[in-house]
């Protein structure tokens with residue numbers, strides 16, 4: 085089976101998949117550099133728990149700062165996004181998911197921060213179908229913590245997997261089904277998070 089076939093197979097079987105080989109290290113390094121530059125230039129803001137302005141800021145629940153990526157920007161021109169658009173078409177051909185757009189943000193968790201257990205699909209909107217996380221950290225050891233913990237779709241007390249945010253590691257999961265959390269990290273943790281959506285792009 086090709087690497088992509090393996091990814092599709094585990095997504096189908098368990099609702100999530102991890103690959104350490106699909107995304108080249110050069111893409112990860114380029115996006116880390118861009119993300120760090122955007123951080124230095126003050127383009128990140130503290131993440132909200134939901135997407136509307138009324139949703140609260142609570143660093144004990146969600147401790148990351150984020151920077152949304154404009155597809156028309158230099159960052160949006162990274163090859164990763166064109167590749168993800170292709171992957172989106174393949175997922176549609178195979179599973180009739182009706183994916184029509186994608187949205188991504190860089191995320192930065194300071195040491196001590198995490199993100200409590202949640203589902204990515206917002207209660208009032210079912211448009212987020214597939215969650216994608218790419219880890220941008222230049223290196224990461226078990227002692228650095230910050231694992232992504234995945235739980236069973238029908239039992240969010242039953243942990244199924246812990247994933248270290250290692251360089252260029254890609255995680256894909258069903259936004260409506262997989263409860264997950266980010267454990268507190270001991271180092272600054274850089275990532276790219278995104279969603280494949282069934283509605284048109286917001287921007």
Ligand SMILES: O=C(O)CCC(=O)C(=O)O
Pocket residue numbers: 191199204217231232264265266275277
């Ligand atoms: O960074 C991760 O491992 C997951 C982040 C996450 O759950 C989110 O942004 O919704």
Ligand SMILES: [Fe+2]
Pocket residue numbers: 202203204264
């Ligand atoms: Fe999430």
